[in-house]
Amino acid sequence: MLQEFGYSQYESQVYETLLAGTEPMDATSIVSHSQVPKAKVYEVLNRMIDKGLIMNTVSEKKKLYHAIPLESVIKKLTYEFEQNVEELKKKKIERSFSDDRVWSLKAHSTIFAQTEEMIHHAKTTIFMSSWSENLIPYLPLLEEKEASGIEVEILSIGAIETSLKHVHILVPIDEHDRLEKSHLIVIDEEDAVFAGIENxxxxxxxxxxxxxxxxxxxxxxxxxxLARITERFHDQLVDDEVTKKLLTRLRY
Structure with a gap:
């Protein structure tokens, strides 16, 4: 239960055991029901007390333990998460070196969250190419950056509506059999992310x-x-089979 929030397996097992019990339990009972080794149980219990997950008392010379109610633990975890997020927002790490390495990123959410962060930090230029459904969520931010004086230029695969001044649209035709979804952003001509779909x-x-x-x-x-040429000379290009075949095999 608690492992998803950074607690150890033993801590999670002890908390679930105490939460399921109707009465406070001593260490021996906790070992019996939680499968936490006897040699480890007191160490785990002391950590959990320090973390505010359980309470302890002494009754008839026996130390007893009781779980903090789940609703209270949820509030505690929510509060701590929000506090950590606020602290993270306040941190400013200045780049002190030129990083010429190539980093790998995975997961749609990570890639597009990174894109948003890059747009926020743009100082001079933003060049962005993506499919319309992936561009649309960023349009308000891109429009805001352009209004602040930053040069913004985008290429959208598929139609979009925006107030941006420099927008290029490629509307795929049926013969675009090699057209694959991709995503490119270049910030200030010094930082780039290129993404595609594999498997x-x-x-x-x-x-x-x-x-x-x-x-x-x-x-x-x-x-x-290529998008501008295809748009301007569409009829001539699609009427010429050789040119049409060549253009539709390009990966925009």
């Missing part, structure tokens, strides 16, 4: 290495150029 799972790389960042910036404008 139905989002995976990404994040880097500040300048050769990679320059490559991804060029990659962004490569896709912008």
């Amino acid at each position: 139905d799972q989002w995976k990404a790389i994040k880097t500040m290495s300048q050769p990679f960042v320059k490559f991804f910036t060029d990659f962004f404008y490569h896709d912008v150029a």
Whole structure:
């Protein structure tokens, strides 16, 4: 029960045992019902007292233990979580070195939370390319950053509605058989994340290495150029089978 919140397996077992009991229990009874080793039980009980999960008393020369009600523990955990979040928000860690490594990221939620954080910290430019459903949640923040004077340019795979000044739209056609979902953001031309889907799972790389960042910036404008060409000369391109086949095999 409590392991999900950073407590040990023994702590969780002892708490569940005490919570399930109708009366306070001594150490011997706790060992019997919780499967926590006798050699460890007092150490575990003392830690739990210090953490405010259980109460103790002495009755007839016997030390007894009782669980704090679950509702109170939930409030305690919620309060501690909120306090930790507030402390985390206050921390400011200044970058003191140039990180030219390439980092791997996994999980959709992690990748897109990282994207939001990067947008928040942008100082000069934001270049972003993604599918419309992944771009839409960021539009209010991107519009806010543009209003503050930051250059924002985006390429959306699929139609979107926004007040942003520099928006390029690629509306896929049926023949785009190699068009795969991807996500690219370059901040201040010094920090980039590129993500794609592999085996139905989002995976990404994040880097500040300048050769990679320059490559991804060029990659962004490569896709912008292709989107604009496809939009402007759509009829001529799709009427020419050779050109059409070539364009629809490109990975935007």
